[in-house]
Amino acid sequence: MTVSTQVPYLLRAARGEILDRPPVWMMRQAGRYMKAYRELRDKYPSFRERSENPEPPNLIAIEISLQPFRPFNLMA
Numbered sequence: 344m345t346v347s348t349q350v351p352y353l354l355r356a357a358r359g360e361i362l363d364r365p366p367v368w369m370m371r372q373a374g375r376y377m378k379a380y381r382e383l384r385d386k387y388p389s390f391r392e393r394s395e396n397p398e399p400p401n402l403i404a405i406e407i408s409l410q411p412f413r414p415f416n417l418m419a
Contacts, residue, residue: 351366352364352366353366353368367394367404367408368408377410377411377414379410380407380410383403383406383407387403393407
C-alpha cells in the first residue's frame with residue numbers, strides 16, 4: 344500500500360475482490376511461543392526468505408500463516 348486511503352489487500356481479498364497478488368498475513372508473535380515458527384525462522388533467517396519464496400516446497404509464508412490453525416483448531 345502506498346496511499347493511506349487504500350483498502351488493505353487482506354480486506355479486499357476478504358471481500359472477494361480479484362487482486363493482482365494474494366495477501367500475506369504474518370503472525371508476528373509466533374516466535375514467542377510456537378516452536379514450529381522458531382524452527383522455520385532458524386532455517387530461513389531473513390524476513391524476505393520467509394515471505395518472498397513462492398517455490399514449492401518452500402511455501403514458507405503459507406506455512407507460517409497456517410501454523411496457528413493447527414494447534415488451536417481455529418476452524419472447529
